[in-house]
Amino acid sequence: MKIVNDYIDHVFQPEDDVLEEVKRSITEHGMPEISVSPSAGKLLTMLVQMNGAEKVLEIGALGGYSGICLARGFGDRGELVSLELKESFAEVARENLKKAGFGSQVSYLTGPALEGMETLQAREERFDFFFIDADKGNYANYLEGCLPIAKSGAIIVADNVLARGSVADESVEPKSYTEDMRKFNQLVADHPELESILIPIGDGLTVSRVKKR
């Protein structure tokens, strides 16, 4: 997986100075270096763009790398809401989104994401794009939490669904989240309200479209 991903990153060169600076800030703040891969970030930008999404919900902000990639997809005519457990991480992300030119288009709800999703549902907010990238044990709950606040035709993307290949390749040492991801992938594949596929970029992304209802 790594060789193929390095090749894609090398040929398509999806990372620029702004995103490199985000990574530096993550290191300087002693935060975990677990942002999406450059190519996965580029794919997020393109998916938001292609879907014409203007209201995007991110679950798991870290330092704002994927947030910038999502915001680049809607440019100056959209809004990103991001759910992040840690206030200190949300502060770093907020600062990085501001530097990238999206300061007035992003808001952070801090605390457990499931609570944040309940708040959004109570406010009757609706989204046309979701990116799930927080604690893996809750992916199924996040998916179910997205559906009541999704517009018809919305896109739901989830990261790390290949668990470094261990979901499919028994020769790869299992990760702590391998079994969670196997169950999540099956849930997404069989879900009656979704049409889905898995794209093996980065650590693997499921891309689902909420069927018309």
Ligand SMILES: C[S@@+](CC[C@H](N)C(=O)[O-])C[C@H]1O[C@@H](n2cnc3c(N)ncnc32)[C@H](O)[C@@H]1O
């Ligand atoms: C993999 S990182 C997100 C990376 C980010 N999407 C990016 O690519 O730039 C996971 C993030 O989810 C956050 N997180 C973990 N558990 C959470 C929870 N229960 N609710 C909200 N955020 C959570 C972590 O603090 C961390 O910032």
